[in-house]
Amino acid sequence: MREFQVLLVAGTHGNEINASWLFDQWDKKPELIRTYGVKIIKEIGNPSARKKCTRYIDRDLNRSFLPDLFDSSSDDYEINRAKYLINRHGINADDPCQIAFDLHSTTAGMGCCIVIYGRRPTDLALASLIQNRLGLPIYLHESDKSQSGFLVESWPCGLVIEVGPVPQGVLNQQIIQQTKLTLEASLEEISKIKFGKSRFPRQLIVHRHIGSIDYPRDMNDQTEAVIHKERQGNDWQPIDLGSPLFINSTGDIIKFLDNTNLVPVFINEAAYSEKNIAMSFSKREVWFFLSEWKDALIDLIS
């Protein structure tokens, strides 16, 4: 039987430097982060981009875990990097990991949160445990055909830990502390499952992805209006019908024309402008915890 291992990835985007710094420190001081007996493998996702303090070299690594592309003879650094990580630590590799955590930061005021992709029972079970422990919000990214190939989707269970706001290329004590705290709590929860000591919650609160909107743009595709200051930094706060979204240079305001209590996330994330995303909208939902989620996670870990 193969040993249970958790893959921890930092620096999947090279200019999100806080988790990578934490890993470096951890290498020097093995006691820095408590792992509660869980065997972990650490990787810097995109070491070349990290060196240059840029998001990526050829393409976004966290949109490059696309098996269709792996068969091609792509020269893109990130395609090869995705292949490397899967070949080395994928579920069928020689040194396999069953669960992956991908550690990110954002310029948006997201606080500390978990992102999951789709409704895999294993992800929902693990996210429930972490939410129950720390109270943090869970952003359920799904039904978004324009975005795929996320790292954690290539493992049977995988979560993103996302922390902000912090500029790209800036180390920040609070961001580092939040990353460390969430990582340690996650490993402790995994450890409890391993040793049969878990207590799963009765419910899970998710912010389900509904869609994204772009910045208003002119005919040359240039940003024509910016995020209104009432929105800036106010991620997770539901917006009312008629609230301001964008403002142009002469003060004209574009208002929000929806009355279904949508909750904006990733407002004004620096890296998303090139993806034509000014913010995404989510819907807060309370889900009953299903025992099949628990079973799936226990199966994977035991």
Add this chain to the structure above:
Amino acid sequence: MREFQVLLVAGTHGNEINASWLFDQWDKKPELIRTYGVKIIKEIGNPSARKKCTRYIDRDLNRSFLPDLFDSSSDDYEINRAKYLINRHGINADDPCQIAFDLHSTTAGMGCCIVIYGRRPTDLALASLIQNRLGLPIYLHESDKSQSGFLVESWPCGLVIEVGPVPQGVLNQQIIQQTKLTLEASLEEISKIKFGKSRFPRQLIVHRHIGSIDYPRDMNDQTEAVIHKERQGNDWQPIDLGSPLFINSTGDIIKFLDNTNLVPVFINEAAYSEKNIAMSFSKREVWFFLSEWKDALIDLIS
């Protein structure tokens, strides 16, 4: 007699995008920014770096205005860009400008401020007028041999308008508004001089540059401790003897060992890590306004 003109430069650092965005909007809407009859020339300092949303291509443009380098046959994009700007709009060019404003943003919590380089009477006079109008702080950068070649030094009078905090590559309504406000106030003050309507203040408050400190680093030159959260974002606030400066991954704190009321500025600016600057220290001083400053500025403008 040559016409009096003011050079306005945005995007000297390509990833400081707010002022460049304001210039684009201004091109489309000529009434956007009031110039009070002052003839202005607008330039994007580093258009190639702007396209890539990076600080620079080969070297920092705002450390490249070094006449010694102009004689060399450097291939560096920024050296050639500096030459271009001086040859086109320098004081001896065909289309000369007498005053230059260089518009920057920072990831540090600097608010809106003016930076001047050295004690040129023209700069001190103009900065006094703007401070008297808006109340903003003036950072006097001088006696720093490790840093030279700033753009505005190549014009007989030149000021940096610096606004933050904002991440690199992020448009922010408030940053844009502060930039616009300071620019309009500056042009109005220049206009008043032109028309003999200026009222110069009796004093000037400067924050005089004393020195800079680097992040604590290990033997491999990697950052070993980060800015303490009591310092983060608290630019312009004097620090007391014994106050925390840095904290390492295990919680050890490096304290401030000076009791001369130094005032930190540019705390944790993303782009300064490569310059080995974690923060700079300044000393707040109140100077009497000298009539020779006024005479120098009036001479230049009239």
